[in-house]
Every structure is written in C-alpha cells, then in structure tokens.
Amino acid sequence: AQSVAQPEDQVNVAEGNPLTVKCTYSVSGNPYLFWYVQYPNRGLQFLLKYITGDNLVKGSYGFEAEFNKSQTSFHLKKPSALVSDSALYFCATYMDSNYQLIWGAGTKLIIKP
Amino acid sequence: DAGVIQSPRHEVTEMGQEVTLRCKPISGHNSLFWYRQTMMRGLELLIYFNNNVPIDDSGMPEDRFSAKMPNASFSTLKIQPSEPRDSAVYFCASSFEGEQYFGPGTRLTVT
Numbered sequence: 053a054q055s056v057a058q059p060e061d062q063v064n065v066a067e068g069n070p071l072t073v074k075c076t077y078s079v080s081g082n083p084y085l086f087w088y089v090q091y092p093n094r095g096l097q098f099l100l101k102y103i104t105g106d107n108l109v110k111g112s113y114g115f116e117a118e119f120n121k122s123q124t125s126f127h128l129k130k131p132s133a134l135v136s137d138s139a140l141y142f143c144a145t146y147m148d149s150n151y152q153l154i155w156g157a158g159t160k161l162i163i164k165p
Numbered sequence: 166d167a168g169v170i171q172s173p174r175h176e177v178t179e180m181g182q183e184v185t186l187r188c189k190p191i192s193g194h195n196s197l198f199w200y201r202q203t204m205m206r207g208l209e210l211l212i213y214f215n216n217n218v219p220i221d222d223s224g225m226p227e228d229r230f231s232a233k234m235p236n237a238s239f240s241t242l243k244i245q246p247s248e249p250r251d252s253a254v255y256f257c258a259s260s261f262e263g264e265q266y267f268g269p270g271t272r273l274t275v276t
Contacts, residue, residue: 086264095169095256095267096208142208151196151262152221155208 190259
C-alpha cells in the first residue's frame with residue numbers, strides 16, 4: 053500500500069538559514085508526490101508535485117523538493133527561510149488506483165527571527 | 166476562478182441540531198473530497214466523489230454523517246444529530262486528475 057511518512061513533528065529554523073522538511077515514501081510503481089502548506093486558519097495550499105522528470109522540482113514561494121529514488125525521499129527545501137514560512141507542511145502521495153491522496157501527519161515549521 | 170467555495174465559514178450549534186455544510190468545487194474539476202481536521206486526529210478524509218458518484222465513504226465516522234453531490238457544482242455534508250465531538254474544521258477540496266485544491270474550511274463548534 054502507498055504511504056508517506058514525515059518523521060519530524062516540528063522543525064525550528066532561524067530566519068535566513070536554509071530549511072528542510074523531510075518526507076519519505078513507500079509506493080509501488082511510479083511515485084506521484086506532493087507538498088502542501090497550511091497557514092494558520094487557512095485551507096491547505098498546493099506547493100509542488102513530482103510526477104516524472106527532473107529530480108529537483110520547483111514550486112511556489114521559493115520552495116523546491118528533491119526526489120531521491122534510492123533513499124525513497126522527497127524532502128522540501130528552501131535556501132533562505134522567512135518568518136512568513138512558518139506553517140504546517142504536508143507531504144502526500146496517491147492511493148493505488150484513484151486520485152485520493154494519502155497524507156503524511158504534517159510537520160510544523162517554525163521560523164524564528 | 167474563485168477557487169473552492171465553502172459555506173458557512175463558521176458554524177456554532179447546540180448538540181442534537183442538524184448541521185449542513187456546503188461546497189462549490191472549481192469548475193471543470195471532476196473529483197470532490199470532504200476532510201475533517203482536528204488537533205487530536207489531524208487531517209481525515211471523510212468521503213470522495215468522482216463525477217458526482219461517491220467512491221469511498223469509509224472515512225465517514227458514523228451514520229449521523231451523510232454527503233451528497235447532486236451535480237458537478239455543489240456538494241453538502243450533513244451531520245444529524247450533531248455532537249460536541251464533531252467540533253472540527255471541515256474542508257472541501259476538488260481536483261481534476263491531479264493536485265487537490267482546498268476551500269477555506271468551515272469551523273464547526275457543537276456545544
């Protein structure tokens with residue numbers, strides 16, 4: 053069965069430093085992987101996705117994610133964190149044969165000034 | 166497009182009352198999802214429609230919950246009777262064979 057895991061409940065980063073939010077996956081076949089962000093009191097927003105092609109995927113707000121097949125990972129990254137990046141981040145993948153998403157538990161990202 | 170529209174944004178009701186949440190998906194999207202989010206349980210998929218047909222309702226907690234999608238542009242999630250443990254933020258999302266787009270959510274408080 054398809055699954056994703058976010059091993060960190062919370063990540064703390066100082067403003068201006070690079071950030072990484074981790075996601076590992078377990079899928080059969082070609083992986084379809086997504087990152088979403090949820091700001092306080094808002095719905096989830098799509099950030100980026102990996103379907104096929106380049107292992108480095110660029111998304112909204114300066115975020116990017118690196119697909120690593122050997123490590124079965126899809127970590128979210130940003131070179132220089134902003135306080136406004138503080139939010140809840142979710143990794144997701146498709147279920148086996150339909151368009152339902154299987155969600156990670158979410159990682160709370162806190163950027164300190 | 167205005168995105169996914171949900172109403173009401175906030176709902177406060179007393180235990181035992183009927184609650185109806187509404188969703189208008191993005192035009193052209195053929196899949197619609199209802200989610201519930203709480204601090205304790207995180208994000209839970211309640212039900213998923215494809216082309217207006219319920220595909221998977223295994224996440225619906227119990228018979229008090231029901232959902233309908235009478236046409237491609239409207240869906241409802243109904244709770245009858247409501248209970249305090251139903252208090253949560255309910256999200257609707259839509260998609261067309263790809264990423265899902267979420268509405269702003271309905272914050273439900275049952276007292």
